[in-house]
Amino acid sequence: MKSKIKILFALVLCSLHSLAQGNEDVEMADLLRQDGKIYTVVFGLVVILTAMIILLIRVDRKLFRIEQDFKREKKA
Numbered sequence: 001m002k003s004k005i006k007i008l009f010a011l012v013l014c015s016l017h018s019l020a021q022g023n024e025d026v027e028m029a030d031l032l033r034q035d036g037k038i039y040t041v042v043f044g045l046v047v048i049l050t051a052m053i054i055l056l057i058r059v060d061r062k063l064f065r066i067e068q069d070f071k072r073e074k075k076a
Contacts, residue, residue, distance in 0.1 A: 032038040
């Protein structure tokens with residue numbers, strides 16, 4: 001029970017810290033927008049996330065097939 005309270009307290013402290021930050025402009029993001037490089041960054045992120053999703057789907061399908069084979073062998 002105490003560990004759950006500690007975790008909850010840590011999460012509350014983390015969220016309070018993020019609320020305390022001001023609304024300052026990020027210079028790097030402004031510079032990337034001006035140079036047009038922000039689209040390159042976004043494209044790279046999209047490619048990486050798409051690859052991760054495809055990988056997870058393939059692993060899930062393979063695992064499903066292995067589970068089905070295991071169930072068939074267990075019945076026989």
